[in-house]
Amino acid sequence: MSIDMPVIDFHTHLGSWGRFGVDGDPDRFVEIMDHAGIDAACINCIFYGDARRANDLVAEFVSRRPDRFIPVAFVTPHYPDEALRELDRAFDHLGMKYLKIYPDYFRKPNDDPAYFPIYEWLNERGLAVMAHATYSFDKPGVTPYDRFTALSERFPNVKWVLAHAGGWGPDKAIEAARDLPNVYLETCGSLAARGAIENSVRTAGADRVLFGTDMALLDARHQIGKIITADIPHDDKRKILGLNAIKLLDLEV
């Protein structure tokens, strides 16, 4: 049985990252998407301290293949005044669909107050933001459940997408998606823990799981293989592979 609907990759990156051999070659990007059966990829650029430069690169890249890529914004809390102006520009002028932040490299967990003006901006518009759920520099005892409970109470209109949390992530992230109305689990990761997709669907529900690949770092074929070979119903695979992203981002298909 075939999927017969658009397959949306929720999590990809533009740019090169020599440490891991990521070259950011757009032709290779599309070639692998074709091999994997992915129609469109949400793409961000997180490799710059200058968010404006990153977002311009994304916008230019997407303009060359608007049929295959969906632009995603990036801002940094290190420059709060710039961040709010850049949010206006990225969403209102560049057509970005959601926000990606990278607390790991900012060295600030995503419940640091430095992000609150950014979240307030998103909250007013009911937009989504994606970030990792936990960090190496978290204080002992911090869980994604507590973190996102507090964030979603403070910013109830924000849709919180927990990167890497649907494929192998900490259990408390899955429980957060089960109990909180605006929390979603994204599936990419270098591990393919047995039963992780099934557990995410069983615990949080298929409506809360979003397929992502982490291209151009991780191979899209392995990532989509985790969903296709999971022991879950076809209708759940359809939700994870595209329907949920279309709904969350209000995409025109």
Place this chain on the structure above:
Amino acid sequence: MSSLALDFRPSVPTLDANVSIGRRHDRVVSVDSADGARAEMERAGISRAIAYAPHAAAYDSGEGNAMLMDAVRGSHDLLPQFVCNPASDDLAKTAAHVEAEGVRSVRMLPGLHNYPFRPWVVEPWLDWLADARIPVWLPVEYDLLGAVYSLDPRDVYDTLSERQDVRAVLSEAKYHDASWALPLVRSLPNLDFELSRFVVTGGITSAIEAIGPERVLFGSRFPDSAMSPQLYSLHHCGLDDDDLRAICADNAERLLGLS
């Protein structure tokens, strides 16, 4: 509009070159028995698997290897792989155990077992492996009790470049290791490459370009990983049928002397 198939079965006979069977005591594994592994193999369309015992890696290789044999002895689908610890095991005793049980491959974990993969530790063991024509799997790392114990690729290069009579498999290289793993196997014609954790973009194609399809092996790292995703990826790399067959089973069979 994608016409992606929602189900997958491998199109060629498949031998998983990296499975473990048995419990760990530092965490719960999702499947800990031979029957459980067989059920997953059936679901994934995998007919055979090379399996080792986690207890043999973590604590006592001799005892763990015996536990493995209790679980798989006489089976045609689960091919036992013994863990060896050259720093503490008795070579003659291990060799006798391997021969008695008809074991066709071994696994060494220098990082975990705290020795350098250098001739002044492993040479007698390499002599035995060469004479017995038994290949050795070398996982890039092993995690235990929250710590990660890594293989030193410099030791592997220096030692195996002088021992072309020893056949080895670099196993579980991951995206962090991409910068050195393929140069290493490219530099050592006696070192093959197992794919279970090599999920960096284009990694399978890069491995094939580096060393040819005849030296690349499919493995899953089950039960820590699901069996099927990397097998699915292999089937979507544009490989011809001969190369796919080689990577999915033929190369491992040849290494084990099964073909």
